[in-house]
Amino acid sequence: MAELQASMRIRAEELFRTLQEEITSALEVLDGSGTKFFRETWERQHGGGGITMVLAEGNVFEKAGVNFSAVHGDAPDSLNDASVPLQFFATGISLVLHPRSPKIPTVHANFRYFEQSDGASWFGGGTDITPYYLDVEDAVHFHQTLKTACDKHDLTYYPRFKTWCDEYFFIRHRNESRGIGGIFFDHLSAENPAESDQLFAFVADAARAFLPAYMPIVERHKDESYTEAERHWQLLRRGRYVEFNLVYDRGTRFGLETNGRTESILMSLPAVARWEYDVHPAPGSPEAALEEVLRHSREWVRQ
Amino acid sequence: MAELQASMRIRAEELFRTLQEEITSALEVLDGSGTKFFRETWERQHGGGGITMVLAEGNVFEKAGVNFSAVHGDAPDSLNDASVPLQFFATGISLVLHPRSPKIPTVHANFRYFEQSDGASWFGGGTDITPYYLDVEDAVHFHQTLKTACDKHDLTYYPRFKTWCDEYFFIRHRNESRGIGGIFFDHLSAENPAESDQLFAFVADAARAFLPAYMPIVERHKDESYTEAERHWQLLRRGRYVEFNLVYDRGTRFGLETNGRTESILMSLPAVARWEYDVHPAPGSPEAALEEVLRHSREWVRQ
Numbered sequence: 001m002a003e004l005q006a007s008m009r010i011r012a013e014e015l016f017r018t019l020q021e022e023i024t025s026a027l028e029v030l031d032g033s034g035t036k037f038f039r040e041t042w043e044r045q046h047g048g049g050g051i052t053m054v055l056a057e058g059n060v061f062e063k064a065g066v067n068f069s070a071v072h073g074d075a076p077d078s079l080n081d082a083s084v085p086l087q088f089f090a091t092g093i094s095l096v097l098h099p100r101s102p103k104i105p106t107v108h109a110n111f112r113y114f115e116q117s118d119g120a121s122w123f124g125g126g127t128d129i130t131p132y133y134l135d136v137e138d139a140v141h142f143h144q145t146l147k148t149a150c151d152k153h154d155l156t157y158y159p160r161f162k163t164w165c166d167e168y169f170f171i172r173h174r175n176e177s178r179g180i181g182g183i184f185f186d187h188l189s190a191e192n193p194a195e196s197d198q199l200f201a202f203v204a205d206a207a208r209a210f211l212p213a214y215m216p217i218v219e220r221h222k223d224e225s226y227t228e229a230e231r232h233w234q235l236l237r238r239g240r241y242v243e244f245n246l247v248y249d250r251g252t253r254f255g256l257e258t259n260g261r262t263e264s265i266l267m268s269l270p271a272v273a274r275w276e277y278d279v280h281p282a283p284g285s286p287e288a289a290l291e292e293v294l295r296h297s298r299e300w301v302r303q
Numbered sequence: 304m305a306e307l308q309a310s311m312r313i314r315a316e317e318l319f320r321t322l323q324e325e326i327t328s329a330l331e332v333l334d335g336s337g338t339k340f341f342r343e344t345w346e347r348q349h350g351g352g353g354i355t356m357v358l359a360e361g362n363v364f365e366k367a368g369v370n371f372s373a374v375h376g377d378a379p380d381s382l383n384d385a386s387v388p389l390q391f392f393a394t395g396i397s398l399v400l401h402p403r404s405p406k407i408p409t410v411h412a413n414f415r416y417f418e419q420s421d422g423a424s425w426f427g428g429g430t431d432i433t434p435y436y437l438d439v440e441d442a443v444h445f446h447q448t449l450k451t452a453c454d455k456h457d458l459t460y461y462p463r464f465k466t467w468c469d470e471y472f473f474i475r476h477r478n479e480s481r482g483i484g485g486i487f488f489d490h491l492s493a494e495n496p497a498e499s500d501q502l503f504a505f506v507a508d509a510a511r512a513f514l515p516a517y518m519p520i521v522e523r524h525k526d527e528s529y530t531e532a533e534r535h536w537q538l539l540r541r542g543r544y545v546e547f548n549l550v551y552d553r554g555t556r557f558g559l560e561t562n563g564r565t566e567s568i569l570m571s572l573p574a575v576a577r578w579e580y581d582v583h584p585a586p587g588s589p590e591a592a593l594e595e596v597l598r599h600s601r602e603w604v605r606q
Binding site: 038040052054063065172173174235239242243246247256259260262265266270271272273274275276277 | 341343355366368475476477542545546549550556559563565566568569570572573574575576577578579580581
């Protein structure tokens with residue numbers, strides 16, 4: 001592979017590895033329980049490896065997983081119809097945080113760099129929140145923080161990536177979104193070294209916007225009380241989160257199908273989830289208000 | 304469609320509808336709580352309908368769903384590459400019972416008849432159990448009851464359908480079976496009216512073997528006590544059940560992809576499930592013994 005790309009591999013890997021440390025350190029402080037992330041370093045049989053970090057049964061976080069990986073090897077058959085077998089390199093950070101309180105949204109973020117031996121390379125990523133109760137101020141703050149990070153690089157990014165996020169995190173069999181979105185992008189490629197630097201700078205800024213986008217939402221709600229009924233609703237909604245991840249999420253399905261590290265992939269699933277037959281919240285309730293916003297995506301910030 | 308097949312449609316539909324009544328009545332008695340199945344009759348927008356029956360929060364059963372359907376219409380695109388659009392008719396019964404006690408296995412059964420307007424028709428089905436703690440006597444009883452029903456019709460059925468079951472209910476990304484099996488068969492077709500009658504008689508006997516195969520297992524364990532730790536293990540194992548159903552089960556995925564009735568399809572999911580990072584039971588524990596049998600399928604009855 002070209003020197004430019006080798007250099008990007010190193011820069012991307014370093015960015016994501018550093019972010020894993022920054023994010024887990026900040027989350028430990030935010031959790032406030034003194035519980036530390038459990039850290040497991042693993043190797044991939046066919047090349048590379050990763051570091052899986054998990055915090056369970058904290059004060060704020062019932063289950064939080066932050067995974068870093070940098071893997072390489074033969075590209076899976078699904079990408080591999082060329083006569084010369086493709087090689088790939090992929091590095092990324094992926095996290096899902098499931099707070100215990102139904103007043104705090106679950107959040108997901110993933111940023112990644114992918115490169116093939118035929119010269120193709122791209123970035124993908126994004127972050128999105130899944131509230132159990134809608135708080136418009138939270139939604140606006142989350143989206144505004146991401147928009148500010150996007151706007152610094154390209155004014156078309158936020159509107160494109162916000163729409164992409166709404167389309168991607170959609171649970172077709174429920175006809176509803178997983179949550180209230182954020183940004184999502186994939187296959188962002190650069191045409192030349194200057195563009196490549198700009199793209200990297202954007203991905204770094206978007207990834208660094210995760211903590212300022214999410215942490216104030218946790219701070220606002222972490223000391224709020226909640227009822228058993230609210231907790232019950234959260235567990236039912238978490239069932240939908242499981243449905244999205246196992247039925248639709250491309251990263252999850254690709255990982256499971258290509259013999260990825262199951263424990264690191266399924267770290268995204270909540271500690272507890274519930275399913276009941278045909279539940280419908282009472283009209284006019286806060287639960288019904290959440291369902292309404294999941295069925296009709298909104299613009300949270302002025303474009 | 305030919306008269307023979309029209310007649311088989313009626314016979315199969317009647318069999319499965321009657322079975323739904325027989326099974327739910329027996330389960331209500333077995334549950335012993337006085338709780339009755341909630342019954343919802345539904346219509347399918349594009350033809351036919353069904354009856355979904357759910358018992359939640361019983362004495363024995365934390366969540367039990369028994370679904371009957373008889374639907375018809377245009378075959379989905381995945382089956383439909385002919386120039387004349389195929390029509391289909393499908394009827395079946397499908398059930399999943401999740402007992403509250405970790406000492407009682409979860410059980411699944413499904414029997415179905417499928418017919419296409421090009422003349423093709425077949426039966427499919429089976430039943431399998433998923434224990435949380437291995438009880439060899441239960442396993443032998445379940446398999447022996449099914450083998451007896453199979454042997455009455457064809458001595459090759461049980462060995463073929465037992466192996467098919469082990470292969471089908473396999474969670475590849477965990478490298479383990481969903482449970483300890485039973486029987487599974489699909490695309491069983493008849494060549495002539497006499498064979499068709501024989502096939503129907505076999506399916507009816509296999510489906511009628513469900514209650515005698517499962518009920519004595521419930522009876523044996525329903526008054527056993529269990530610990531919080533055993534309940535916790537059950538919820539973790541139920542997470543694997545969710546993984547199988549959402550990632551691999553063809554009926555579930557086909558239903559979700561073809562705009563099936565989501566609530567009836569996902570009735571199979573447990574009331575509560577748990578996921579934790581990288582759990583391994585202590586060597587020599589009953590939990591480890593279960594994992595061992597899920598990794599290496601056994602012959603439970605003499606062939």
